[in-house]
Amino acid sequence: MAAKEGVSEGEEFVYRISTAAEWEELQTKGSTLGREIDKSTGCFHLCKLDQVRPVLQNFFANVKEELYLLQIDAKKLGDGLIYELADGNNKFTDGNNRFPHFYGPSRSFCPFPSDVVTKAEKLSLSGGQYSCIMLN
Template sequence: MLIYKIFRAPEWAELQKNGETAGAPIDLTDGYIHFSGADTVAKTAALYFADAENLILVAVESDGLSDLVWEESRGGALFPHLFRKLTMSDVSWHRPLLFVDGIHQFPADL
């Protein structure tokens, strides 16, 4: 199953440059990398990236991903949390997350 991480452009550039990342500032504070499922990623974008442009949507295959734990969070939904650095080799694909008329446009195939 694919899980999703939204990166700001500088965070994505860091991952590409270094080959790994401990995540965004919130991830560093919490001690794990926050991901969303296909059913929660749009709400995550609306809540935490409401006016942000130039975002990158990253998909990661969760099956067999070491140090991944699903934990209850917002509204009782389960969210995947990665308790290690994310590496470029973990990334299945990435795409720009378009921002049109104040709304993030997610790929239809999520």
């Protein structure tokens, strides 16, 4: 990730592409530590709604397990939500390369809480494209 670019871009919601296991953990335990990439970078990787499809195509094309799209109340993430420029080696060349990341309170990695999730939908895969009501 590039340098921090700002706390807010005014979105009411940000989105998390979640595996079925992660979504189940959120529901049963009330939080999750996320995927390996989240743990290794110290933040949870999120996206704006218009970034969901490109992220799915570029980073989840070969994922075989069920995926869910989680709608997150951005205000509930507080100042732990930071928008950052994507790394220079990314595939987002349309200028849409500022991504929301959740670092947790005081910028310290912590479990991602379930109470910030306002909606969750299972993503359907057909013809190489993911879809759900939130993406329509």
